[in-house]
Amino acid sequence: MPLPKTFNWRESAPHIDALSKFLKPREAAQVARWQYLEQVLGETPARAIERFIDDGSLVPCDVSQSLDCLCSASDIKRVLKELGQKQTGSKSELIERLIDTDLGQATKLVAGRKVLVCSDTAVAFVEQWQKTRESATLIAEQKCYRALVAGNAAEAVRIRFDYFRQYPRENEFIADTSYLAETVSDILNAKPDALRDLSEGDIVTLRVATAMKELWRRNAIAWIPEDYSCPVELDRAISYIECAAGISRALRNTSHYAHTFKLEFNEYDVDSCPQCKSLSGKTFSVENFPRLPLMGCTSTTGCKCDVMAADTVTTNRIIVLEDGEEVEENSMELASSSEGEQSVETSEHIARINDWVVQLSPNAVECIYRLVQYMCEAEGVEMEGVA
Numbered sequence: 001m002p003l004p005k006t007f008n009w010r011e012s013a014p015h016i017d018a019l020s021k022f023l024k025p026r027e028a029a030q031v032a033r034w035q036y037l038e039q040v041l042g043e044t045p046a047r048a049i050e051r052f053i054d055d056g057s058l059v060p061c062d063v064s065q066s067l068d069c070l071c072s073a074s075d076i077k078r079v080l081k082e083l084g085q086k087q088t089g090s091k092s093e094l095i096e097r098l099i100d101t102d103l104g105q106a107t108k109l110v111a112g113r114k115v116l117v118c119s120d121t122a123v124a125f126v127e128q129w130q131k132t133r134e135s136a137t138l139i140a141e142q143k144c145y146r147a148l149v150a151g152n153a154a155e156a157v158r159i160r161f162d163y164f165r166q167y168p169r170e171n172e173f174i175a176d177t178s179y180l181a182e183t184v185s186d187i188l189n190a191k192p193d194a195l196r197d198l199s200e201g202d203i204v205t206l207r208v209a210t211a212m213k214e215l216w217r218r219n220a221i222a223w224i225p226e227d228y229s230c231p232v233e234l235d236r237a238i239s240y241i242e243c244a245a246g247i248s249r250a251l252r253n254t255s256h257y258a259h260t261f262k263l264e265f266n267e268y269d270v271d272s273c274p275q276c277k278s279l280s281g282k283t284f285s286v287e288n289f290p291r292l293p294l295m296g297c298t299s300t301t302g303c304k305c306d307v308m309a310a311d312t313v314t315t316n317r318i319i320v321l322e323d324g325e326e327v328e329e330n331s332m333e334l335a336s337s338s339e340g341e342q343s344v345e346t347s348e349h350i351a352r353i354n355d356w357v358v359q360l361s362p363n364a365v366e367c368i369y370r371l372v373q374y375m376c377e378a379e380g381v382e383m384e385g386v387a
Helices: 013-020 028-032 035-041 045-054 063-070 073-082 091-101 103-109 120-149 153-166 177-188 200-216 234-254 329-336 340-358 362-379
Strands: 058-060 115-118 261-264 306-309 318-320 326-328
Touching: 013 035, 013 045, 013 120, 028 045, 035 045, 045 058, 045 115, 063 091, 063 103, 063 115, 073 091, 073 103, 091 103, 115 120, 120 153, 120 200, 153 177, 153 200, 177 200, 177 234, 200 234, 234 306
Parallel strands: none
Antiparallel strands: 058 115, 261 306, 318 326
8 A cells, every 4th residue: 555645754764764774875776675674664665765866865976976886996996907097096096087087987887877875954864863763772772671670571572663663674673573572581581500509680680681682682791780790701691591591492392292302412513511412312301301501511602402302292182073073183084084095195194294393403393383373374274283
């Protein structure tokens, strides 16, 4: 649906963000290809660029600016060499020499390519907006931090989501808030054995800082109070929190189709410590699953392992047929099929798929699960029976 005729792009953060890409000379076609912009603009980036041109916010660059944007110093040197000119000096000097020597040749290099830059008025407008965004960022981060201290992962994710919806940035607008909330919750509940000697207050500080890193993509140490003192090196402690959270997530995802689990370490893993790797291949239930990394772990990043299913869970649902008869799902398939062989074949396919899934890493299973979830939502069908 096109934007209304009364639309004012100066009140649209996504449009201002798009305009800011031209604070320095940039080729219009490059920005027009950015898919994330189309997702948040409500129109194609090309149409937004037309708006900026129409009201004078974007202006064409001259030959010198276009050459600087589109060509490398090597490109300019190659042309100068063909013209019998010197190839020494800075890029700006090379461009000036080329224009002075052969303006036609210089123009030919950028012909057919539209390079634009913000007008002086647009620069002032964008810079003021960026200051407003910085202030909004600080407020959102503070609210998010307080929510995490209170243990409210969902609220922290909502605050972040609302912020990026108002101030979108490339690769930062995440629609799957439930997955992010689960990840943050895993971090807030991480209990690595390697940090068991820390006080509850100290471990909460580390968890919150790690969660802020996940939400805002900044170094976790930036969220550690200046007067904080930790007996474990901060970078290592934060890595242990991330490692424990990742294992918890893998354990939860694997529990969709198993109730006992085993640890597996890559035989070529040179960072994981012997103590943690000694658990490789052993089977655990959810209740006695080790809280890796273990106390005394010598890995600087936390021992990495895969959580694999040691068995599979088979669940047969009871289905009520139209005549009121109750049957197990598998039995129903045979009874309702006019070709029994087809149902048997289907069951064999399902069994083979189960065997295949068990051999996958938790990360692969999680990706497949999310993909199936997305496809089901797109088609408007329920994910019944999907683990």
